[in-house]
Amino acid sequence: MGLQLIFVVETNKKCKSDWIYIKDTIDRFYQYDQAQIKLSPIYMDGKGKYKNKEKEISSLISQYAAGAKTNQSKVIFCFDCDDYDSKPEDADFLSNAKRYCSEKGYDFIWFCKDIERVYLGKKVDDSCKKKESAIFKAKKLINEVDESRLAVNTYRANTSCIMNVIGKYLRRK
Numbered sequence: 001m002g003l004q005l006i007f008v009v010e011t012n013k014k015c016k017s018d019w020i021y022i023k024d025t026i027d028r029f030y031q032y033d034q035a036q037i038k039l040s041p042i043y044m045d046g047k048g049k050y051k052n053k054e055k056e057i058s059s060l061i062s063q064y065a066a067g068a069k070t071n072q073s074k075v076i077f078c079f080d081c082d083d084y085d086s087k088p089e090d091a092d093f094l095s096n097a098k099r100y101c102s103e104k105g106y107d108f109i110w111f112c113k114d115i116e117r118v119y120l121g122k123k124v125d126d127s128c129k130k131k132e133s134a135i136f137k138a139k140k141l142i143n144e145v146d147e148s149r150l151a152v153n154t155y156r157a158n159t160s161c162i163m164n165v166i167g168k169y170l171r172r173k
Contacts, residue, residue, distance in 0.1 A: 001036075001068075001070035001071065001072065002035075002036050002037070002038065002064070002067065002070070002072070003036065003037050003072055003073075003074065003169060004037075004038040004039075004040055004060065004071065004072070004073040004074070005037065005038070005039050005040070005073075005074055005076060005166075005170075006042060006057060006061070006073055006074065006075045006076065007019065007022055007041050007042070007076050007078060008041075008042045008044060008053055008057070008076065008078065008106075009022065009041055009044060009078045010044050010046065010047045010078065010080060011044075011045075011129070012043050012044075012045040012046075013043045013045070014130075015129055015130045015133075016041075016043070016130070017115070017116075017129040017132070017133035018078060018115050018133075019041040019043075020133040020134070020136065020137050021115050021119045021133060021136065021142075022041075022078065022162065023041075024137060024142040025145075025150065025162055025163070025166070026039065026166060026170065028142045028143065028145075028173075029147060029150075029166075029172060029173060030167075030170035030171060031170070031173050032170050032171070037169075037170065038064060040060050040064075042056050042060070047079055047080065047093070047097075048093075050077060050100065051100065057075055061073040061075075074169060075104070076107040076108075076109055076166075077101050077106055077107070077108055077109065078110075078115075078162075079094065079097055079108070079109070079110055079111070080110070080111050080112075080113065080114035080115060081094060081111065081112040081113050081114070081155050082113055083113065084113070085155070094110065107165045107168070108165075109160065109161055109162050109165050110160060110161055111160045111162070112152075112155045112156055112158065112159050112160065115160075116129065116132065117157065117158050118158055118159060118160045119136060119141070119142075119145055120136065120141075150162050150163040151163040151164050151167075152164075
């Protein structure tokens with residue numbers, strides 16, 4: 001049986017920054033057989049567009065299922081928390097996105113307050129996100145990330161629940 005993990009991320013296809021951090025996390029902390037596990041990113045091009053990705057999700061699931069009857073797909077949405085603690089609209093957005101994922105049977109990963117703060121420890125201007133993620137990958141900075149910050153259960157600055165979710169599907173190294 002094969003397993004496809006579909007990661008729906010906030011960034012766009014051109015930048016791909018979110019996927020770089022997520023893929024480095026998987027490669028650093030988990031072991032998986034590439035013949036049995038398929039990792040598929042979907043780019044939202046803005047977090048508010050998460051409901052517009054159903055066709056793309058369905059298409060990936062159908063394509064993967066066509067390969068073998070036992071193939072399964074799991075959908076994982078990834079969101080930045082932004083200013084959830086000071087802006088009610090950000091807290092409401094997270095709550096709605098989490099509810100949407102729950103209703104659809106999708107997993108929900110959050111990065112507090114954003115993915116760059118979790119992996120780089122700093123806020124990054126939008127215009128620099130692609131460059132910063134490329135440096136992160138090239139210098140293998142994933143090796144310097146404190147993994148305990150990646151397995152948190154409640155929103156806290158510079159943390160995420162990413163390893164709690166991925167750990168449901170992949171074995172640790």
